[in-house]
Amino acid sequence: MRETQAIVERIKRVNRGYQRLELAVDRSLSALLPGQALLVRRISKDYAAEIWHPYLRDLWFPVDVLASNILVVEQPAREQFVPGQLLSLLGPIGKPLRFRQKLRNLLLLAYATPPTPLLMMLPPLLEQGTSLTMVTMGSARDYDCAHLPEEVEIIQASDDHSWGDMVMTLGWADQIFALVGEGPELIRFAEIMRLIRSRRSDVPANTIFGIFQRQLPCGVGACQACMLPVRPSARLQCLDGPAFDLTQLRLA
Amino acid sequence: MRETQAIVERIKRVNRGYQRLELAVDRSLSALLPGQALLVRRISKDYAAEIWHPYLRDLWFPVDVLASNILVVEQPAREQFVPGQLLSLLGPIGKPLRFRQKLRNLLLLAYATPPTPLLMMLPPLLEQGTSLTMVTMGSARDYDCAHLPEEVEIIQASDDHSWGDMVMTLGWADQIFALVGEGPELIRFAEIMRLIRSRRSDVPANTIFGIFQRQLPCGVGACQACMLPVRPSARLQCLDGPAFDLTQLRLA
Amino acid sequence: MAIEIARPGKTSLIVQTPVMPAAGTLGFADEYRSLIDYASLGALVTNPTTIAPWRPTAGTRVVPLDAGVLAHTGLPNPGLSALVRQYRRAWAKLPIPVVLHLLGTTPAQAKRAAKLLDAVDEVAAVELGLGDDVGVDEAVALVRAAATVEKPLLVRLPFYECQELARPVAEAGADALVMTAAPRGTARDAEGGQLVSGRIYGPLIKPLVLRMVGRLRRELPADLPIIGCGGIHSPTDARDYIEAGAVAVQVDAATWAQPKMLERIARDLGGWIATRHADALLDEWHPDMEPAKAPHSRGTS
Amino acid sequence: MAIEIARPGKTSLIVQTPVMPAAGTLGFADEYRSLIDYASLGALVTNPTTIAPWRPTAGTRVVPLDAGVLAHTGLPNPGLSALVRQYRRAWAKLPIPVVLHLLGTTPAQAKRAAKLLDAVDEVAAVELGLGDDVGVDEAVALVRAAATVEKPLLVRLPFYECQELARPVAEAGADALVMTAAPRGTARDAEGGQLVSGRIYGPLIKPLVLRMVGRLRRELPADLPIIGCGGIHSPTDARDYIEAGAVAVQVDAATWAQPKMLERIARDLGGWIATRHADALLDEWHPDMEPAKAPHSRGTS
Ligand SMILES: Cc1cc2nc3c(=O)[nH]c(=O)nc-3n(C[C@H](O)[C@H](O)[C@H](O)COP(=O)(O)OP(=O)(O)OC[C@H]3O[C@@H](n4cnc5c(N)ncnc54)[C@H](O)[C@@H]3O)c2cc1C
Ligand SMILES: Cc1cc2nc3c(=O)[nH]c(=O)nc-3n(C[C@H](O)[C@H](O)[C@H](O)COP(=O)(O)OP(=O)(O)OC[C@H]3O[C@@H](n4cnc5c(N)ncnc54)[C@H](O)[C@@H]3O)c2cc1C
Ligand SMILES: Cc1cc2nc3c(=O)[nH]c(=O)nc-3n(C[C@H](O)[C@H](O)[C@H](O)COP(=O)(O)O)c2cc1C
Ligand SMILES: Cc1cc2nc3c(=O)[nH]c(=O)nc-3n(C[C@H](O)[C@H](O)[C@H](O)COP(=O)(O)O)c2cc1C
Ligand code: FES
């Protein structure tokens, strides 16, 4: 965890709603792994010209590491960036996702959120031969996946959150990572768990993880605003997350 | 007085510290005259993305009208603008400056402020044969005048605010417009009046005007935050200004 | 939907749209005529006035803050009689009721003002402004004196003493409470370099006052109308006050930065409340739509 | 320049730089070690603690506001004994004194905490946090109970009751007053969609609290130290508090957005006050300069 500066080097539109930014970053950040994030704030050279809106840092999950000092992030196209824009980065935030050894089938669920935090894992897992399925549910279906690696199977769920082969997809998955957005996340994750339990008899521990995307005030375990009701005792998203075993979460 | 939108069309650096912006504006603003100003706020197309910092509108005195819908303003180079930037303009604010009929010698004083509000009058007065002298005092001397019309005589005052030919310049002037910045303006204008009185025996009414540049919350006479202690009764900079007869001002 | 502020033995104030300017921000009459459609508003609340003329303070000041501003004017006004002479024609021409904001100075002056204003048909209601640091006893005496007016009496509470004064002021005769005046604060004047005090405006005032409104709505008699005022900068802000229990809102300094915002909020809330009562979806109203046509029969609720 | 908070019969708290974090923002010990040089600060003020363990509220929430934020955590902590066991080693390693923030719950618990903390050498002073809506009597009882501690007792006053509580709390045994806790407010939770309440942080809090500090500095006994806390986001903000009469400041949520700001303010104020006492010009100190070397003989004032 350090505070470093970055520069927006290059901006490329990847689909209707999103753009990718290449950031020149401190080399220490090239060790960042899937699941780890950055707390980002736009800054200017003139320190006295500090702007306090937005107040808290944004949480960005990079989608790629291009070189030892180039990270790629995906941002909504409506956010205005220009090459040369300076950023202050706090990070890395959180722990890398932990994948099963011999991971054969990985299922990714994105419900009412762009799947950005899931994207960084795609290339390395494909390379090691993992079969990847991503199901988009609710407004996540609006996300245009054309720029993602074509080996990833993309399934759009129907309005009732089901999809063809649902029992099979859920049953075959060695591991599931779920992502939710818009509205109370504990309620959303509870919906996901109900969905899975309704189609899959056994839901063992360490199989289904929810990835949290709360806005983090401090990112270092100090403010305790990111505390989550995990068994046996509450945990912090910023230090222990972003992924928590959904069977261990006290859901709403 | 209306609220209209403008677009930054073109940006040109004019000297070390300043840039000129060409603004595409509503045609009604091409009738703007020297002394009149605009209350300006940066806006975006997305009305919900309203940013409340800075909170109040900036007061801009245009320096030129290029065409029926192009105004030119001069801004510090450190302010970042890009072509296409949208602005909301309230204006025109204030009354045009009133020049003597048969104005032969006009003296302009800029004390600790860039002389921007004085610039719009230069070309039309030169054209009608008025002889123009501008004295820069204090930090106004840092303003690089190379881009101003060369017929304007520029004098840099010395540290004690005097200059060669001072008695003559002050005595010959048919009218004087003074501009002050940084620190309490009533005190600064009082200094200017002392300076003039010390070198010129008669200071008749309607000869020496101070141009005020207070930040105006409303610009329409509603908030009364721009009230100035003028005789016989207080006046508003936004409605009655920006120029007030310094002999009628209750100075600090 | 109209809001009626009434009390037996008094005339009523009927506000067609629950949105008005806060005293001190929109002037004495129609200063904003070229920028705002007054017909979209529920009422005009005038700048503060006093029986005696008040002159601007020597240290008139405006201090920009992060996402806000400090303002200090001394509340200049020509005194009530002169003011009425000066503005009554403009008031008569306005398409909305005029609420005259009277600064609470002394009970005797408040009583005199009440008498004077009862004779001014162009004024539909009086809003009494209580100063900072006014004690409970002084506040009660001022409200009692002002309540001799035959028009509805709104009382604007100071920010810091809002909680303490609300109930005694209501019992002393306020027909509605305005919560709250802009809080006073201190900032460094860029011009003079010293610390100066004044009224503080900005969006961050909203969560503070919204909480007070919510709390006091639960504590005060249900039939006492509360008008929310503080940091409203968007239709959403205004709706939050209504949801917290306010019958109407006053928008303050946002109008300076974005004159159209007041009208936009007024249209949104006017439309919002009308459609809500008709069981319509919120989405059917968009702030950029033209004002809704008045329903054929417009009752008072 | 060092500040000493002392009282006969008590140990002293000596703060070398008049800048510290506000309780609740920097954690319990060295959570910010990779981002902030603790040696630049005057003291560490811990997150709020209680005798009994407190769990996070079910509705933990962070609501972004215009130029600010609402936060509500429920102030989770493992209870004082467990907390001391967990953190005393980390406290011992810190280069600055530790001020333990104790939430005022009941006088009996405050007394127990006082006794417990007197046995913890790693804690240099106690800061008692008074809750919102605490009455004068309850506040006095809490302060009396906490003042049985042999270490210096700072008392943090709630925002809305600051004026009312300051004198009684001082007379009940506070060795210094912290003005103030973050004000509570209400905002619409983007997540759940309802109105929720919590602590409000942002730069616009500063002018409000700065005014209180200025006023109370003039009213309270001159030898009672006031520590200013509220909306400090820059070295200038902090200097304004010192000029208004505070002996030191606490920086709150600014640290979350800009961790280096706390250190920057600490260096600026450390340097500023040192040079001011030496009759040097303000300009000789620049916030980006390295911390000044400690003068050879460093007295306590
Ligand atoms: C207008 C309005 C509408 C609201 N609507 C909703 C809603 O729809 N849904 C929702 O979830 N919330 C809602 N809230 C928020 C919720 O009602 C508040 O958190 C609660 O009412 C406390 O508000 P307060 O202002 O009294 O908070 P505060 O007095 O600041 O108290 C803060 C918290 O501390 C707790 N607390 C205070 N003293 C003690 C004590 N001695 N022991 C234990 N706990 C204590 C309170 O319960 C509260 O949660 C609303 C609030 C308002 C103002
Ligand atoms: C720490 C600090 C340092 C300051 N330093 C300076 C300084 O160096 N130079 C400077 O010019 N100012 C300074 N001020 C500002 C000036 O001192 C204040 O305006 C004055 O002290 C009133 O402050 P207040 O908070 O009591 O204001 P408020 O109580 O909010 O009062 C606001 C104004 O109304 C006036 N007022 C209140 N009641 C009445 C009444 N009944 N009749 C008539 N007028 C009334 C007050 O005089 C004041 O000007 C400073 C303020 C503070 C807090
Ligand atoms: C009882 C009372 C009497 C006042 N008398 C005068 C006055 O005669 N002239 C004046 O300019 N201001 C007077 N004031 C106004 C104050 O100086 C102060 O400016 C006012 O409360 C509003 O301040 P603001 O502009 O910062 O909101 C008076 C205020 C009060 C409360
Ligand atoms: C006397 C008192 C007792 C409280 N007891 C508990 C408790 O047992 N558990 C808890 O989670 N919060 C408890 N609270 C905390 C409140 O619910 C509230 O969260 C706290 O005051 C801080 O709120 P904040 O996080 O919004 O600042 C208590 C508060 C007070 C004043
Ligand atoms: S973000 Fe502050 S503790 Fe996790």
Ligand code: FES
């Ligand atoms: S700026 Fe509001 S009255 Fe002049």
